[in-house]
Amino acid sequence: MKIAIVGASGRMGLALIKATLNDSGATLVAALDQPGSPLIGRDAGESLGLQTGVRVSSDAEAGIAQADCLIDFTRPEGTLRHLEICRRHSVAAVIGTTGFDAAGKQAIAEAAQEIPVVFAPNMSVGVNAVFKVLELATRILNEGYDIEIVEAHHKRKIDAPSGTALRMGEVVASALGRTLDDCAVFAREGVTGERDPATIGFAVVRGGDIVGDHTVMYCGEGERVEITHKMASRDPYAVGSLRAARFLLERKNGLYDMQDVLGLR
Numbered sequence: 001m002k003i004a005i006v007g008a009s010g011r012m013g014l015a016l017i018k019a020t021l022n023d024s025g026a027t028l029v030a031a032l033d034q035p036g037s038p039l040i041g042r043d044a045g046e047s048l049g050l051q052t053g054v055r056v057s058s059d060a061e062a063g064i065a066q067a068d069c070l071i072d073f074t075r076p077e078g079t080l081r082h083l084e085i086c087r088r089h090s091v092a093a094v095i096g097t098t099g100f101d102a103a104g105k106q107a108i109a110e111a112a113q114e115i116p117v118v119f120a121p122n123m124s125v126g127v128n129a130v131f132k133v134l135e136l137a138t139r140i141l142n143e144g145y146d147i148e149i150v151e152a153h154h155k156r157k158i159d160a161p162s163g164t165a166l167r168m169g170e171v172v173a174s175a176l177g178r179t180l181d182d183c184a185v186f187a188r189e190g191v192t193g194e195r196d197p198a199t200i201g202f203a204v205v206r207g208g209d210i211v212g213d214h215t216v217m218y219c220g221e222g223e224r225v226e227i228t229h230k231m232a233s234r235d236p237y238a239v240g241s242l243r244a245a246r247f248l249l250e251r252k253n254g255l256y257d258m259q260d261v262l263g264l265r
């Protein structure tokens with residue numbers, strides 16, 4: 001399968017280039033970056049000490065048009081632009097970017113009527129297993145437990161809470177028969193009053209090079225359950241993305257996430 005990667009100089013872009021080179025069934029056909037990036041014209045593997053034979057380009061249209069699947073971990077505005085190119089050239093898309101607003105999510109759903117798309121806030125198998133565990137834990141701990149979600153990421157992350165923490169909130173809220181929009185508490189400061197048991201609270205840590213930690217706490221009287229996932233590398237996101245690209249090869253259109261790719265639906 002022919003893979004195009006956008007955001008080629010980013011943290012995930014580099015992990016994806018490495019994973020694509022290590023995948024015997026995948027060929028890197030385009031590595032794309034924004035105009036002005038110092039890597040334009042250089043070999044896409046240069047900063048990894050690898051030789052790919054593919055030069056980083058800023059011509060997204062030409063690069064994406066050559067691929068079977070685009071893998072995009074950039075920013076919402078960039079992803080939506082790339083998705084239009086995928087649409088024009090009938091190229092599948094794996095979207096890992098987080099931080100979309102409702103209109104952005106709607107635009108992805110519309111594009112997926114024409115091309116196949118995997119859109120997931122976390123591509124790791126481990127985190128997707130945790131989503132399933134949370135469904136079960138929440139159904140069991142559905143009364144008498146205050147639910148709080150804590151996430152920690154590196155200092156350069158620009159969106160908060162993480163897409164993964166929000167998805168965890170959605171999974172928990174859905175298992176309680178609620179919607180996250182109605183019960184999320186994203187900030188507390190000053191005299192907040194007592195905690196409303198119907199809420200799901202979020203707390204965010206940013207610092208250093210933390211790849212990504214997530215904990216869901218079920219705080220009861222006299223006991224506490226904590227379900228934690230910790231990433232030590234970005235490789236599982238990249239390997240999961242290639243798994244998603246392979247899943248899309250056999251599909252003509254439709255919006256999927258990693259639960260579909262992993263058969264966890």
Ligand SMILES: NC(=O)C1=CN([C@@H]2O[C@H](COP(=O)(O)OP(=O)(O)OC[C@H]3O[C@@H](n4cnc5c(N)ncnc54)[C@H](OP(=O)(O)O)[C@@H]3O)[C@@H](O)[C@H]2O)C=CC1
Nearest residue numbers: 007009010011012073074075078096097098121122123237
């Ligand atoms: N779903 C998942 O499993 C995961 C999702 N993510 C998400 O992926 C995204 C990227 O994360 P990360 O790699 O750490 O970020 P980086 O900032 O390291 O990389 C982002 C890349 O995208 C490029 N870029 C930024 N804005 C645009 C734009 N408007 N158009 C085109 N390219 C653009 C950047 O170029 P430049 O440097 O020139 O700005 C850079 O190459 C985030 O939303 C993050 O939350 C991250 C890890 C896992």
Ligand SMILES: O=C(O)C1=N[C@H](C(=O)O)C[C@H](O)C1
Nearest residue numbers: 098121157162163164165212
């Ligand atoms: O920006 C990151 O780094 C990550 N972003 C994703 C998110 O927002 O959930 C996935 C992972 O947590 C790393």
